[in-house]
Ligand SMILES: NC(=O)C1=CN([C@@H]2O[C@H](COP(=O)(O)OP(=O)(O)OC[C@H]3O[C@@H](n4cnc5c(N)ncnc54)[C@H](OP(=O)(O)O)[C@@H]3O)[C@@H](O)[C@H]2O)C=CC1
């Protein structure tokens with residue numbers, strides 16, 4: 132039975148009097164640093180001196196320092212840097228400042244689980260992983276709500292690692308929605324699988340395949356965009372609010388029948404078998420190796436495909452149509 136923690140199970144006092152270094156001010160970093168500050172906690176953002184985000188973090192009212200300076204003054208160090216560079220920055224700018232009893236934490240277990248970072252045994256090591264993109268972590272916190280999260284303890288030197296982790300989860304709003312206790316292995320494997328097979332990889336290919344099918348058949352790209360991309364948010368909102376059943380309650384009987392009849396012809400047994408293979412390649416380290424090697428040669432595949440994807444017709448037609456809907460653009 133998975134243990135779930137809520138606000139009442141977490142006590143911010145475990146972070147009171149501690150300086151928290153949030154390393155990085157990107158998707159998660161900006162969200163977590165601002166929310167921790169709004170929860171009354173003492174935060175310093177760690178960035179590169181020439182970071183374009185340095186001024187932004189200061190303009191947001193946060194103390195900013197270089198990574199080494201932030202780590203030197205902090206008792207809790209949250210590593211919200213890109214996964215692919217955490218190992219290098221850790222060795223050069225974080226590890227030298229890991230005094231006894233400090234907390235080293237993450238929002239994804241990748242670098243600990245795949246051995247890119249091996250901390251000394253005299254610090255606490257844990258993760259608090261929001262199950263949400265950073266910008267929505269912040270939006271939900273600002274609205275007085277929260278996104279669910281995961282908590283895992285890798286090392287508990289002080290005997291207080293989980294208390295501190297839960298306090299941190301409360302500080303960014305996750306204990307409002309529920310924080311599940313897990314392990315670094317489980318968070319890492321499920322997060323990688325979810326983002327590859329469903330949330331990012333699977334959904335993107337499904338949207339493009341639908342769009343391309345309609346456009347190749349001669350339908351207007353605008354119609355294909357609205358049908359296969361724009362309306363998906365509205366459908367997913369219903370699933371988010373009340374599960375597949377709420378979506379199926381709200382759509383027409385025609386759509387619901389088509390859902391049941393055609394869905395399994397799109398996501399077939401072959402698809403499910405491929406998902407099992409994808410999970411295996413995550414579990415056996417194949418993906419992690421490929422990703423780390425890709426970055427050792429300056430990410431040629433990532434950069435080339437990123438450019439090709441940006442040039443897909445769906446991006447062009449979408450940009451034009453969204454100009455007419457200025458309300459869509461949120462922070
Ligand atoms: N994105 C998300 O929603 C989620 C992310 N995570 C995890 O959170 C962590 C952070 O990811 P994410 O927020 O997406 O990262 P981003 O890429 O959005 O931000 C990375 C930040 O790190 C800074 N940075 C990059 N290189 C260096 C460096 N060498 N020294 C110091 N700072 C540097 C960047 O600033 P600059 O380039 O200006 O220096 C930027 O502020 C990862 O472990 C990720 O897996 C977990 C859940 C969801």
Ligand SMILES: CC(=O)[C@](C)(O)C(=O)O
Pocket residue numbers: 261262263264265322326330331
């Ligand atoms: C937003 C999130 O949870 C992801 C997809 O796992 C990520 O950005 O790594």
Ligand SMILES: [Mg+2]
Pocket residue numbers: 261262263322326
């Ligand atoms: Mg995730």
Ligand SMILES: [Mg+2]
Pocket residue numbers: 239322323326
């Ligand atoms: Mg992820």
